[in-house]
Amino acid sequence: xxxxxxxxxxxxxxxxxxxxxxxxxxxxxxFGDWHTYAGxxxxxxxxxxxxxxxxxxxxxxxxxxxxxxxxxxSDDWNTFNSNYRYGPLTSxxxxxxxxxxxxxxxxxxxxxxxxxxxxxxxxxxxxxxxTMKFKVEGYVPEPVFNSFTVVGNNEDIFGTIWNPAxxxxxxxxxxxxxxxxxxxxxxxxxxxxxxxxxxxxxxxPNYAYNWGKTPNGENQDYYFEESGTYNLxxxxxxxxxxxxxxxxxxxDGPVVDDYYxxxxxxxxxxxxxxxxxxxxxxxxxxxxxxxxxxxxxEATAGTEVEFKVVANGNWNTCWPPSDEEGDHNxxxxxxxxxxxxxxxxxxxxxxxxxxxxxxxxxxxxxPQPTVDPVYIIGxxxxxxxDATQGVEMTYNEGIYTAEITTQNQGDLGIAYFGFTKxxxxxxxxxxxxxxxxxxxxxxxEGAFVMTEELLNQSIELDLEGSYESVAIPEGTWTVTVxxxxxxxxxxxxxxxxxxxxxxxxxxYILGEVNxxxxxxxxxxxxxxxxxxxxxYTATITTAGENDGYSYFSFTKKIAENTWENGGWDEIAxxxxxxxxxxxxxxxxxxxxxxxxxxxxxxFKIGAGKWNLTLNVDDMTLVITKAAGxxxxxxxxxxxxxxxxxxxxxxxxxxxVVEYDAAAADCNIDGGDGSIDINDITALIARVLSGAxxx
Numbered sequence: 001x002x003x004x005x006x007x008x009x010x011x012x013x014x015x016x017x018x019x020x021x022x023x024x025x026x027x028x029x030x031f032g033d034w035h036t037y038a039g040x041x042x043x044x045x046x047x048x049x050x051x052x053x054x055x056x057x058x059x060x061x062x063x064x065x066x067x068x069x070x071x072x073x074s075d076d077w078n079t080f081n082s083n084y085r086y087g088p089l090t091s092x093x094x095x096x097x098x099x100x101x102x103x104x105x106x107x108x109x110x111x112x113x114x115x116x117x118x119x120x121x122x123x124x125x126x127x128x129x130x131t132m133k134f135k136v137e138g139y140v141p142e143p144v145f146n147s148f149t150v151v152g153n154n155e156d157i158f159g160t161i162w163n164p165a166x167x168x169x170x171x172x173x174x175x176x177x178x179x180x181x182x183x184x185x186x187x188x189x190x191x192x193x194x195x196x197x198x199x200x201x202x203x204x205p206n207y208a209y210n211w212g213k214t215p216n217g218e219n220q221d222y223y224f225e226e227s228g229t230y231n232l233x234x235x236x237x238x239x240x241x242x243x244x245x246x247x248x249x250x251x252d253g254p255v256v257d258d259y260y261x262x263x264x265x266x267x268x269x270x271x272x273x274x275x276x277x278x279x280x281x282x283x284x285x286x287x288x289x290x291x292x293x294x295x296x297x298e299a300t301a302g303t304e305v306e307f308k309v310v311a312n313g314n315w316n317t318c319w320p321p322s323d324e325e326g327d328h329n330x331x332x333x334x335x336x337x338x339x340x341x342x343x344x345x346x347x348x349x350x351x352x353x354x355x356x357x358x359x360x361x362x363x364x365x366x367p368q369p370t371v372d373p374v375y376i377i378g379x380x381x382x383x384x385x386d387a388t389q390g391v392e393m394t395y396n397e398g399i400y401t402a403e404i405t406t407q408n409q410g411d412l413g414i415a416y417f418g419f420t421k422x423x424x425x426x427x428x429x430x431x432x433x434x435x436x437x438x439x440x441x442x443x444x445e446g447a448f449v450m451t452e453e454l455l456n457q458s459i460e461l462d463l464e465g466s467y468e469s470v471a472i473p474e475g476t477w478t479v480t481v482x483x484x485x486x487x488x489x490x491x492x493x494x495x496x497x498x499x500x501x502x503x504x505x506x507x508y509i510l511g512e513v514n515x516x517x518x519x520x521x522x523x524x525x526x527x528x529x530x531x532x533x534x535x536y537t538a539t540i541t542t543a544g545e546n547d548g549y550s551y552f553s554f555t556k557k558i559a560e561n562t563w564e565n566g567g568w569d570e571i572a573x574x575x576x577x578x579x580x581x582x583x584x585x586x587x588x589x590x591x592x593x594x595x596x597x598x599x600x601x602x603f604k605i606g607a608g609k610w611n612l613t614l615n616v617d618d619m620t621l622v623i624t625k626a627a628g629x630x631x632x633x634x635x636x637x638x639x640x641x642x643x644x645x646x647x648x649x650x651x652x653x654x655x656v657v658e659y660d661a662a663a664a665d666c667n668i669d670g671g672d673g674s675i676d677i678n679d680i681t682a683l684i685a686r687v688l689s690g691a692x693x694x
Contacts, residue, residue: 023050023127026085027063027112030056036070036080037654038547048129053139057117062092064112065103065127065134071652072675073548073606079676081109086132088113097123100135145201147171150182150234152197152219153276157184157232161278164200171199171236180236186250190259191227192312196220196276199236199243211236212243220245228252262292262344263318264307264329275310275318282309288348295341298363299334306331309346309353319351330355337363371395374481378417378469380404385416385569387424387431393481400481408474414598416447416572418469419461419481429564441468442488445581447599452494459488471599502534503556503616510575511552511602513540519551521559521567527614536614539626541636543658544607549584551602553577554614575600576619585623593620607651608661609636625662631692632683633663642687648680667694 025031026039042050064087070076087106095115124139148171151162160166171180196219198212212220222245229251235244260282266272282290306329311317320328339361345354375390383389393400406415422438424431442448443460450472477492508524527536542550556574559567578601585605596619609626632640635647650657667682
């Protein structure tokens with residue numbers, strides 16, 4: 001009796017649940033696919049404000065808000081609309097980003113909001129329970145900074161040139177003033193030198209936060225008037241996003257000789273008119289004579305190059321010099337295709353410049369475009385499903401073709417094949433896993449069933465790691481794949497074959513039934529065969545372990561090996577199931593003939609006990625509720641007691657437990673078709689009084 005009292009207290013707590021303790025969005029995907037028990041819960045930000053962020057809105061979605069959801073795994077729109085739903089005054093009210101909208105308690109199940117979003121764009125839904133208003137806004141998460149790195153144009157200072165990956169230049173946070181700093185001491189700097197630098201976040205040159213740029217888009221620069229040895233301190237203020245450099249001269253330097261850099265067009269010099277690119281620094285070869293060379297420069301007839309020789313990185317001292325009419329550059333044009341050795345000389349005294357280009361060879365042949373191989377794998381050319389073998393297709397101008405012969409597997413009268421861009425080295429689970437990103441096949445839920453009407457018709461391909469295969473009769477076929485457009489064609493003569501002989505072997509149920517423990521190729525529930533009528537029967541129990549549903553399909557053979565050792569491949573040709581994958585068996589479909597096909601599509605069904613009658617010859621299945629249940633025996637132990645009340649409360653709370661769905665439907669003689677708080681009330685009354693009230 002104490003246990004029953006505790007359960008009654010739990011039930012009262014459930015009934016008295018604070019409706020404002022949570023907020024939900026209910027609608028089509030991504031908001032739970034219009035289920036009153038499966039909306040998405042919003043984040044409680046305190047003070048009555050709730051938020052939800054999603055990037056899965058790729059078209060127009062419809063939704064409402066709710067301060068609670070219904071229990072169980074069946075929709076209860078009457079309870080939801082009468083108690084929990086918040087929506088607009090008129091249906092389809094179109095929501096604009098950034099605009100606040102007022103909601104109202106809505107008992108009309110036909111009115112909802114609509115919002116057109118873009119896939120990949122994040123949106124934040126904000127609901128304020130104080131004002132009963134909400135809005136939708138584009139959402140940009142706050143950036144997370146892991147590092148700040150100084151990059152620049154001087155290899156002597158930074159070790160590399162403009163290299164954000166060099167963590168030797170990472171800045172350190174100074175707790176005393178809150179600034180990030182990088183210190184470089186004892187740096188020799190020539191006179192009239194301009195240092196360029198900036199700060200990069202997270203070692204990423206393309207990161208949105210590249211501080212150190214002035215409004216005109218140039219980098220930060222620091223001009224050294226005097227030569228000498230300097231201690232440099234780079235500073236970065238994250239709060240104000242400002243960058244600065246403090247240069248302290250600690251020693252006067254000797255008179256530094258002039259240095260010269262060739263700055264010009266990027267095609268020859270690698271950088272575009274850079275007066276600080278030390279890769280183009282000229283070398284002194286004789287008193288006052290400087291030279292710059294480049295081997296292996298590839299040029300075509302008519303290629304033009306322009307350049308200047310710049311002294312000490314200062315555009316004010318460059319040759320040819322500028323005048324009032326504009327820049328005058330040194331100009332050269334190549335007259336013949338070829339590979340050249342280019343030499344530029346500069347006379348410091350006379351300022352004479354000369355360029356010589358010596359042709360050293362022909363231009364290399366342009367590389368041939370690489371072509372991905374494509375292999376057909378499966379029940380073709382007597383190969384079978386072997387990860388190391390396949391029929392390589394012939395490539396010609398973007399089209400792959402192959403002639404194949406398919407062999408039927410087992411007694412299903414059908415063969416399967418798919419495609420891959422790479423074969424494996426071993427025929428085991430490791431080998432198949434290594435192929436996963438290279439496999440592709442038709443766009444289909446389950447195997448694509450080829451028909452005579454589809455011969456020589458374009459079939460869409462899923463090129464992103466699809467495992468789906470083509471199901472086709474035995475025969476000889478011409479297979480054509482157009483990778484560029486993602487299309488498949490199959491041509492051949494459709495066979496005129498008699499139907500299969502009546503089947504007299506075994507049938508097993510695979511999946512989440514009885515105590516199988518889940519999906520395993522070597523574990524199944526064997527069905528009982530009625531030889532006279534050639535039908536197979538079984539009674540199964542489903543626990544609804546996946547959001548209130550269980551899944552199962554059929555096979556004519558149980559594997560000897562586990563899935564890790566190729567068990568699924570072992571029975572691939574013997575499996576069969578529903579017309580579409582995850583085919584839901586609703587109340588309306590119970591007792592109806594359901595069609596089966598030779599593809600391993602699963603049936604989806606709620607928790608309960610079920611009678612299955614399967615006709616292999618006609619490929620039909622009939623599912624009914626198992627007879628003989630006792631009303632209220634929720635945990636199926638043969639008695640109706642307080643343990644059944646506990647189990648029924650767990651079911652209403654959405655917990656994954658095993659229960660008899662028919663026995664759990666306690667109110668109105670177990671016939672109202674839903675499991676809710678009314679069933680708990682009826683069952684408690686039955687346990688207390690020993691008799692049903694109705």
